[in-house]
Amino acid sequence: MKTTISSDALTRVCNILTEARKPTAPRVELTRFELALLADGVATNSDIGDYLITSEFRAYSSIEYFFEELFAPLEIAQQFIFRRPVDPLDEVHGTQGLSAVDATAFLIGLQGLGLQVDPSRLVEKLSDALKDRHSLTGNELEIVLYGNYVNRRRVVLKARPTESGGAKRETTHEDEAGFRFAMQWEGDSVVKLEVLGSLYEVPKPQEHVKCDYCGHEYLTNNTAEARIHQDVHTRRQEMFDPEPEQRFASHLATDVGGERVDHKSPLWMHGAVLERAFEFKREFRYDFVQWPGSSVTRAGEEWVGWLFAADAKGTIAGACAFMNRDAAAAVPDWSLQWVWLAPKFRRSGFLDARWAEFLKLYGDFDIEHPLSEAMQAFVRKHGTEKQKAALPAAVHE
Ligand SMILES: [Zn+2]
The missing domain is CATH 3.40.630.30 (Gcn5-related N-acetyltransferase (GNAT))
Incomplete structure (x- = not known):
């Protein structure tokens, strides 16, 4: 993932990430925000902001002031949320917000950046409703595959070019949870952030090979290709041997x-x-x-x-x-x-x-x-x- 963000928002993210993680007690039961999100199916941005300051305290809970700037880089689309009118002819006023699925995908994205949020309870509840679906949106897929990718992602955020300039340097550090960060600075602004999850592994190289036994050509280190080869190989084995x-x-x-x-x-x-x-x-x-x-x-x-x-x-x-x-x-x-x-x-x-x-x-x-x-x-x-x-x-x- 390589996405663009303003250098101001990126610098604010890095100010949080360079502070030590705050100790948090593991929580099993749903929070008030989570219960409301699941019940309503939507949350307004102000609900989301209120929730974030109860979870990510670092840099004086500054996340509240710029989290909306992270929607686009994390590919989260906002919607207007309306109160159901008493009379159909009542004038309605929308407030910006996210659906429950998109809000959960947003939290997954923030966690991938190394921020202190825990989408696991929402993921568990929402996965149930998705388990029989054959087609999924990108955000639904994030929820369904959460267990496979949590702490395993590599995320790169690049800032749009600024006029300011300034001395270039790179800082790297690892936080208490094992997340590794590389920040490229220009003066006091961060222009690029790379985050490697605590369980991140460099993908193994893939190459085209041909099986000597069954003659099937496939790409190595690719689970779908391995499955197809296994099918062909077994069938051929039944014929050859x-x-x-x-x-x-x-x-x-x-x-x-x-x-x-x-x-x-x-x-x-x-x-x-x-x-x-x-x-x-x-x-x-x-x-x-x-x-x-x-x-x-x-x-x-x-x-x-x-x-x-x-x-x-x-x-x-x-x-x-x-x-x-x-x-x-x-x-x-x-x-x-x-x-x-x-x-x-x-x-x-x-x-x-x-x-x-x-x-x-x-x-x-x-x-x-x-x-x-x-x-x-x-x-x-x-x-x-x-x-x-x-x-x-x-x-x-
Ligand atoms: Zn084979």
């Missing part, structure tokens, strides 16, 4: 369909094929996911998927999908849309072991282009004459 799945093991042991996924198979199998279709799309940078099924809808009858079992314990090594390109024809026209195996199961004979059965079930099927290098090599070795003929001309040997 799959765990045995009991339901697949049971299915393999009892169902004659075994690895086959068609319109009669359980939904989870359709979902498992889809997850591998996503991996195929990602790895080979295709535009479309070629599997219309998911864990909530089954793929239509023109589609058949296969889940490759790595063992009898239900570990899924990979998947493939066939599509009948002409459902109206008497003889189905099957084509292999894609094959994806977890890297550690590649070149282990999974496709080879099933190829003869695929040819039996789907005839001399086409293989959807383009083909990866590995798939081209496989077809050259195990494919039918027609499948080999459809390959692009070999560039090697």
